[in-house]
Amino acid sequence: MEKCNECIRCTVDNCRHHHNTKNYCTLETIQVGTHEANPTMDQCTDCLSYTKR
Template sequence: MEKCNECIKCTVDNCKHHHNTKNYCTLASIEVGTHEANPTQDQCTDCLSFMKR
């Protein structure tokens, strides 16, 4: 079991990097990006480190 990174909270349990028993990421760092040309809301941002489990 990989160690969770308690600096990166995550509830996306179908991501390969999600800790199996805690709501944290197991990566040392993540990349955050956007799918919008001019993001104005938090829904416009994405975790670019996401990988489907």
């Protein structure tokens, strides 16, 4: 079992980096980006470290 990073909370359980039993990421760092030219809401941002499980 990989160690969870308690500094990165995550509820996306279909990501390969999601901890299996806790709502945390197992990566040491993540990359956050956007899919919008001018983001104005949190829904405009994305975890670019996401990998489908």
